[in-house]
Structures are given as structure tokens and as C-alpha cells.
Amino acid sequence: MAKKTPFYEKHVQNKGKIVEFAGFLMPVQFEGIIPEHNAVRDSVGVFDVSHMGEVEIKGSDRVKFVNYVTTNDASQLAINQVQYSTMLYPDAGIVDDLLVYNLADRVLLVVNAANTEKDYMWILENKKYDVEIENISDAVGQLAIQGPKAEPVMQKLFDVDLSTLKYYWTTETNMKGIPVVLSRTGYTGEDGFEVYLDKKYAADVWDMIFSAGQDFGIRPIGLGARDTLRFEMRYCLYGNDIDKTTNPLEAGLSWIVRLNKDEFIGKEPLLAIKQRGIQRKLVGLEALGKGIPRQHQEIHAGDEKVGFVTSGTFAPSLKKGISMGYVNLVHAKVGNKLKVMGKEPIEVEIIKGPFYKHGSHK
């Protein structure tokens, strides 16, 4: 039986089209993917991301332990700093990508909804040092408030000066009396915040944010636009672009892998992969003409299959088809033109950086 997030009733009231996703009943869209997408790029929108999992690590060795199960260097985190990272299997396949919150008395790991149980078991299995591990996902509600107008909206609800809360920093504070963890994070390419709260406050928090955002045309955003927004930034989606059969080096995630830090799970195979070189690379592919590449389609150079599409969509901000896929290294150069084998072959070009280059995040 699919779970409901603490905001489920709000989605029904707002006439969200509800689908099952990662075991949760979630709104895939409200008024439409494109208007919702544009609202976040131009102003501000609110995503229910309560389906995401939260695993809390306490104990005196919490940072040391997190540093052992993740690839980025958690030991470099100041209190209240946030870090994007991955967890690996011993063969360097990816368990999940996640956020690491280094709070004053605990570390919070925020993981993908579909992976929560798997991740929690993985972390327990690899437990060492002085730590306590708890999956608190069911008790936590989470909203993402994203867009260039996110700060003026949220500032109405906090006494702290939000302009001092920088990208990838967090604070434990209160929102008009309700205790929350607030971070300047998101997965849209726009400025914005994520807020974690006890689910019993969900309705109040939702109402406060929507009344604060009324003047900015704030609106709820479904999973459909969440995907197009992350995709235009070329952010990876676990299950599509990365999974246990891919390693972070070929996925372009070497910036969150610190091979020079102490022992961590997956380090040895990564060193070996680095030494012999990756065989394929996750690239961004922009359609040159019409046609939209779709997941699982083959990528060809001439008549030769050189890769496959992991995600494909129409990009509302660019008004063209975009995709990501793994391509054999020799063909993976920026500027290279390839074909995605849709019903009609679609000509695509490998691009550098995000597809959408005008995001407001700082």
C-alpha cells in the first residue's frame, strides 16, 4: 500500500494529478509541467519532497563514520555545512547520491525516496565506531521552495537574515515558532531552500509559505517539473543516470569523490579505475533538430552503437529535446555530433556544462 506524505491532502485540494512514485502517492503535476517549470524559473514554486529519506547519525564518531561510507570529504564540513556526496558498494557501483548535513549534534543524511530502506540497511551493515543510526524518514516532512523569489518569500517567515545563509549551508531555527532545519539547497538550478520539519506541523508550514508567497504567485510543483528542472541543470537522477552498475568517475561525479582522504567504501576500485582510465562517460546531449531523445534509446556514431540514453525529455526553458547518456570515451568529446536512435534518428551534440545556463542559484 502506497504511503501518503503529510502534505497529501494539500495536493488533493490543489487538484494535483496523483501517481504512485517510489512507494508514495505523489502529485506528478498540478496545472501542467510547463507552466510549473516556468514558475520556478521565473518566480517561485513549492515541492513536496517528503518522500525523500532521512537517516540520522549520532555519536562521537558520526563524522568519521559518514566519511567512511561516503565519497566526498565529510571531515572538511563545518558545523551547519551541507555536502553533496555518493555512497558506494565495495566495487564502486553507486548505492545512492545524497546530501550530508553536518548539524551541531548529529549528521543528517538525505537520500532518494526509492532507496531509503536499502540505504538504511547498507549503513547499518557497515556500522563501525561510536555511532547510533536511525531512519527518521516517517517522522519528517520536507518542502523545497525554489526560484529567484524564494528568498523574499521565506524571509517573511524567519527572524534570521536569510541573505547570510549561503548556498549549501543550513541552520536549525524556527519558522514563526515551529522548529525546522532550513538549508539553502535544491535541485533545480534556481536559488532556494529546503525545510525539514516534524510532520505534525506540515499543514501549518504549508499554509504559512503559501500565504507568504501569494504576492509572488507561489504555486505547488509536481514531480514532472521537478524532473525537467533538474534535468536542464544536468543533475543526475538515481535509477536513470546513476545506479549500482555505474561508478561516480564515469558519471562525471569525480568532484564529490575525494580519493586522497582516508579509507572509504569503494576507494580501492576507484583508484584502479582512475589508473586505467574510464571506458565511457555520462554526457549531455542536445537535440539539434526536432525530436526528443528518450530513455533506453541507442546512441550511434555512424552505424556503430556507442552508447545509450539514460534520461531524455523536452526542455521547457530551451524548447528542445535534451538527454543524458553513457557514451564510449572516444566518442564522448564536447562538440561531437551523434545520433540517438528514436523512431527517426535524432541528431544530437555533446554539450559542456548544464543545458540551462541562467539559473539564479548563488
Next chain:
Amino acid sequence: MANVIDGVKYTKEHEWIKIEGDVAIEGLTDYAQSELSDIVMVELPDVGRKTKAGDAIGTIEAVKAVTDIYAGLSGEVTEVNEKVTADPALVNKDPYGEGWLYKIKIEDAKEVDNLLSPEQYKELIEKK
């Protein structure tokens, strides 16, 4: 609930067909446009193309999904709606009106008997 209008026939592939003498106007049903959501590209057959009922003769791409357009009847394409190729969202906004897709000259009037009535189509989508 999706809108199923009277005065037209339907196919299992979620097209509506309006018969006007020996010409059929075809389009996508309200149910189909709402399932696809945000249509961003419509490719229609060339005028003059001969079709057999059931042929894939065009493509509709939405942000997250793609579907073929299947000919509901055999015949020759006499006109396509250039407005929807220029503004594909018309199919979402007005599927039974301005969002029509193409017209064909009916080759075999007996094929019309194979199409679904509004009641039959309603039943089909309610089962989904």
C-alpha cells in the same frame, strides 16, 4: 474525468473521428491529451498520403511521453491542421475543436461501423 463528447466516433487508440459526408476529421481525445499532458511537438502526415486504418501516420511528443497517431479509417489525407504543428498545446487546450489533427477522404464507409460509440469509448477509458 475526461470529456467524451457526442456526435463523433472513437478508436481504441484514443482518437476521435467526426464524419462529414465522405470526409473524416480526426483528432486526439481529451482523455489521451490529459494522459500525455504538455504536448510539445506534433508531426502530421503529408497531404495526399494514402492510409490504411490502423497505420501509424504521425507522432505526438509530450514532455514526458511520446505516442503515435494511428489512422482511424482508410483513405487519403486531404488536409492537416497547420495550427497544431505551430502550436502543439492546442491539442491540450481544445482537443475536440481547434486541436483537430487531419482530414481524410473516406475510402470505405463500412469501416465506420468498426469505430466505437461515445458510450463504448467511455467504457474503455473507465476500465483504465
